[in-house]
Amino acid sequence: MDYSPIIQELIQALRQLPSVGTRSAERYALFLLESPVSVSERLAEAILEVKAKIQPCDRCGFFSETSICSVCADSTRDSKLWCIVEKPHDVLKIEKTGAFKGLYHVLGGRLSPIEGVTPEDLTIALLERRISENPPEEIVIALSADVEGETTSLYIAQLLKGKPIKVSRPATGLPAGGGLEFADSVTLGFALSGRRQIS
Ligand SMILES: [Zn+2]
Numbered sequence: 461m462d463y464s465p466i467i468q469e470l471i472q473a474l475r476q477l478p479s480v481g482t483r484s485a486e487r488y489a490l491f492l493l494e495s496p497v498s499v500s501e502r503l504a505e506a507i508l509e510v511k512a513k514i515q516p517c518d519r520c521g522f523f524s525e526t527s528i529c530s531v532c533a534d535s536t537r538d539s540k541l542w543c544i545v546e547k548p549h550d551v552l553k554i555e556k557t558g559a560f561k562g563l564y565h566v567l568g569g570r571l572s573p574i575e576g577v578t579p580e581d582l583t584i585a586l587l588e589r590r591i592s593e594n595p596p597e598e599i600v601i602a603l604s605a606d607v608e609g610e611t612t613s614l615y616i617a618q619l620l621k622g623k624p625i626k627v628s629r630p631a632t633g634l635p636a637g638g639g640l641e642f643a644d645s646v647t648l649g650f651a652l653s654g655r656r657q658i659s
Contacts, residue, residue: 519590521566521583522551531564538562540597544616546570557649565590570603570612598626600655617658628655
């Protein structure tokens, strides 16, 4: 005797979420089954609403409900200082440190010859366009300290060569492989304040 096919489908759907194994998925499914329908409605509506309303900012790629995100639209930010990150949530991570007051550019990932990720898969063309339209004075490249992160950083530094833009990296202290995701806010804040120029 097993769960009916539609309960099994719910369990399988929940299992798609990161860090949710079969046992957790079963627990969530049973919780939803036993809760009032309003609990499921709220969850389903919240998911559909973010999927319908949140889009990447046209300028920097951060999460936004409008074509230009709240960071890009904030005229008090230093528009001459940019920080390049991999994922939208890296922006939130850096914002939490309070150590950075410039603008961002979200790459959408990093170059990986092994996984077949090329510059065309990232927002490199958008970055180049932004730079030609409104060049910054300094770009901080804040990618993870693993091979792919290094490759991507070098690629971008090469791209910026010859342009009157200072290129820097956060000081050491970012963990390898985990992007900015696992750096705690204090470490990340220090790393950004103590950034070192590479070209
Ligand atoms: Zn933006």
